Amino acid sequence: MTLAIDAPVTITSAPAPLSVPTADYRRAVDAGARLVDLRDPADRRRGGALLGALAVGLNEALDALTPGQPAALRSAIPDAQWLLISEDGHDAEQLAWHLQARGVHGARFVIGGHRALRAAGVGGTVTGVSPDLFA
Template sequence: MSVLIAPAPSLSSRPTSAYPVAPLSVAAHDVDSLLRSGAVAIDIRSQQERDRDGIVLGALAIPAEQILDRLIPGSGETLRRADASSRWLLIGVDGHDAEMLTWHLQAAGVPGARFVAGGQMALARSADRRPVAGHTEREWSMFSAH
């Protein structure tokens, strides 16, 4: 009787399969508290979708096809503030587009990545219509005070 031993898989810098290390999604009604606690909103919709449906106030606009290069630490295109402790909140059209990207971010060592379930459509339907980022709200307060 012989035993077959498979060769050890090569390790790649970006895993192709892994279990999520943290919850992937957040509800639209939880977005405000997450942003106030330091998460950064990332609008992954295309420019055409933002033109059609409106912008997400206070969010960084990074197209979906650039997300992994911009938010995973260590690539040549990584944002300066991107590291393993970053807390990204991805906002897509309906949430489905952001789910896979969030999974890839977590698998690549960014456990603080989440996506908004229902995406921008859910945010638009939510009762809370304030800007999604604290800095935007502060800026609006300054302008309205003058």
């Protein structure tokens, strides 16, 4: 059996890059990307918080960030720009692919994850501040 294709395969639009290098992290945030910290609570305590990030469990993130899902966050709108961060970047990359497959084209991940951000001096814990400040 032979398969013949009569028409060329074309892509209607250029795909957006899924990955964000650590050096471009601040630029992505300044451009309006919403940070999503996928690390579990113990990793966040050990490695430090990403100030301003949504803390979403990895198991809930796919539905939470997909518009129209029953468990979707209110901020999960079709043109949302998500910047996904896991400990080493691998879980965030997989989630970005799954979100893209669901039509969430603004989902991207940080290469190297939180480890790479820590190595670059981004994030960390808040020290020397009274806990009453957050009450």
